[in-house]
Amino acid sequence: MGHEVRYRVRGGRQLHGTVFIQGAKNAVLPMIGASLMAAKGRTVLRNVPIIEDVRRAVELARAIGARAELHETERTLVIDASSLDTPVLPADIASRFRGSFLFVPALLHRLGEAIIEGVGGCNLGSRNLDFHYNGFKRMGATVTEHVADNGDGIIHIKAGDLRGGTLYCDTPSHTGTENLIMAAAMAHGTTLIKNAALEPEVLDNIAILQAMGARISGGGTGFITVDGVDELTAVEHTVMPDRIDAGVFVMAAAITGGDLNLVGATLEHLGVAADKLEQMGVEFHQQGAVLQVRRDRTLRPINVITDEYPGFATDLQSPIMALSCLAEGPSYIYERIFDGRFKLAAELGKMGAHIEVDGNRAKVNGPRALRGAEVEAHDLRCGSALVLAGLAAEGETTITSAYYLDRGHAHTAERLSQLGAEIVREAD
Ligand SMILES: CC(=O)N[C@H]1[C@@H](OP(=O)(O)OP(=O)(O)OC[C@H]2O[C@@H](n3ccc(=O)[nH]c3=O)[C@H](O)[C@@H]2O)O[C@H](CO)[C@@H](O)[C@@H]1O
Numbered sequence: 001m002g003h004e005v006r007y008r009v010r011g012g013r014q015l016h017g018t019v020f021i022q023g024a025k026n027a028v029l030p031m032i033g034a035s036l037m038a039a040k041g042r043t044v045l046r047n048v049p050i051i052e053d054v055r056r057a058v059e060l061a062r063a064i065g066a067r068a069e070l071h072e073t074e075r076t077l078v079i080d081a082s083s084l085d086t087p088v089l090p091a092d093i094a095s096r097f098r099g100s101f102l103f104v105p106a107l108l109h110r111l112g113e114a115i116i117e118g119v120g121g122c123n124l125g126s127r128n129l130d131f132h133y134n135g136f137k138r139m140g141a142t143v144t145e146h147v148a149d150n151g152d153g154i155i156h157i158k159a160g161d162l163r164g165g166t167l168y169c170d171t172p173s174h175t176g177t178e179n180l181i182m183a184a185a186m187a188h189g190t191t192l193i194k195n196a197a198l199e200p201e202v203l204d205n206i207a208i209l210q211a212m213g214a215r216i217s218g219g220g221t222g223f224i225t226v227d228g229v230d231e232l233t234a235v236e237h238t239v240m241p242d243r244i245d246a247g248v249f250v251m252a253a254a255i256t257g258g259d260l261n262l263v264g265a266t267l268e269h270l271g272v273a274a275d276k277l278e279q280m281g282v283e284f285h286q287q288g289a290v291l292q293v294r295r296d297r298t299l300r301p302i303n304v305i306t307d308e309y310p311g312f313a314t315d316l317q318s319p320i321m322a323l324s325c326l327a328e329g330p331s332y333i334y335e336r337i338f339d340g341r342f343k344l345a346a347e348l349g350k351m352g353a354h355i356e357v358d359g360n361r362a363k364v365n366g367p368r369a370l371r372g373a374e375v376e377a378h379d380l381r382c383g384s385a386l387v388l389a390g391l392a393a394e395g396e397t398t399i400t401s402a403y404y405l406d407r408g409h410a411h412t413a414e415r416l417s418q419l420g421a422e423i424v425r426e427a428d
Pocket residue numbers: 026029098099126127128129130131132133171172173174175176314315337338339
């Protein structure tokens with residue numbers, strides 16, 4: 001990891017003001033993968049979130065031979081992938097973020113193979129990649145695994161000549177859909193992908209690929225058709241706003257009883273989460289590109305079932321668990337996407353919450369007054385949920401292992417401080 005990151009939060013301040021929603025982590029990562037498919041020119045990505053996953057993606061792009069410059073102040077990433085020189089995604093970088101696997105289609109098209117020494121991402125229980133592998137195989141690739149001297153598994157995918165076919169996801173996998181679209185974009189012939197993911201980030205990735213010259217139709221319907229083309233060209237594209245970042249700021253307003261203007265947030269992108277938050281007592285008002293949000297009534301308890309878009313996003317499940325600790329009665333949460341995403345419950349317990357976990361179901365017994373404690377961010381959204389809990393707790397909360405939070409949220413302490421929170425980030 002390099003260094004230990006901590007956040008210290010002193011709770012009890014209502015948040016007020018205007019905050020800018022960052023570009024979407026889960027949109028920019030596949031776009032970096034897409035930009036590596038262009039053999040000529042420079043791709044310019046704007047509204048890039050300055051998060052650790054993007055820094056890792058830049059390192060990984062450089063490790064395979066691309067020239068990548070991240071202009072942090074301008075939130076702009078420039079990628080020149082004209083000379084990729086190795087198909088190896090090295091473990092020391094690739095195993096630190098999930099998005100590394102989105103580099104595979106470009107390596108298959110450009111170098112004929114991809115060697116994956118590790119895939120990272122939050123540890124949320126089992127996170128399989130079989131839909132990706134099966135899709136690549138149906139297109140003519142071979143996938144083999146061997147064990148390196150140090151015991152790590154290494155995946156070798158050899159493309160041969162990728163050709164279109166009928167592919168499917170057993171469940172609508174987010175990165176699975178993106179990888180199969182990118183693999184099909186420069187394959188010979190036509191590909192049909194059934195049970196494709198509907199997430200807005202998938203559609204934004206289709207938009208950049210179309211601008212690059214890819215022939216893709218059916219985005220947002222569950223059935224995507226791709227007619228392969230010979231080459232893709234570098235383009236300029238602005239990354240969509242991050243709906244999970246927006247959801248966390250909605251809940252920051254809700255948990256402190258404040259009111260915020262979220263610049264760039266779209267209510268529609270919150271899907272069912274918007275309805276659940278309204279049921280809890282949050283008020284929304286969309287004014288063009290600004291989403292106004294406030295909560296000045298008692299928080300009501302809630303039932304949440306996570307689901308693919310437009311269902312309740314699993315990445316907002318941890319934040320709403322923190323919020324529901326303050327609700328006037330028991331809330332019920334059923335996590336359907338990941339089988340290990342409740343480590344937060346024990347951390348909130350250290351702050352005074354009373355949460356009963358049974359497999360993938362949790363009962364949050366509200367209302368409980370939260371008090372500051374030392375807690376650990378076990379994954380990215382666990383980290384953002386603990387920040388929320390800290391904002392509402394009496395006294396000081398210290399969040400350790402907070403590199404995870406920095407994986408996905410940019411300038412957390414600065415943005416919250418501007419809204420009136422007492423929060424600092426420490427790294428050593
Ligand atoms: C970089 C990125 O975009 N990450 C997001 C993406 O992760 P990611 O794309 O990894 O999530 P998926 O949609 O693929 O996974 C959802 C579920 O499907 C299962 N599965 C997935 C693929 C596969 O080949 N086989 C399989 O069984 C997984 O184990 C998991 O239980 O979507 C998740 C679900 O919305 C989000 O939480 C992550 O923030």
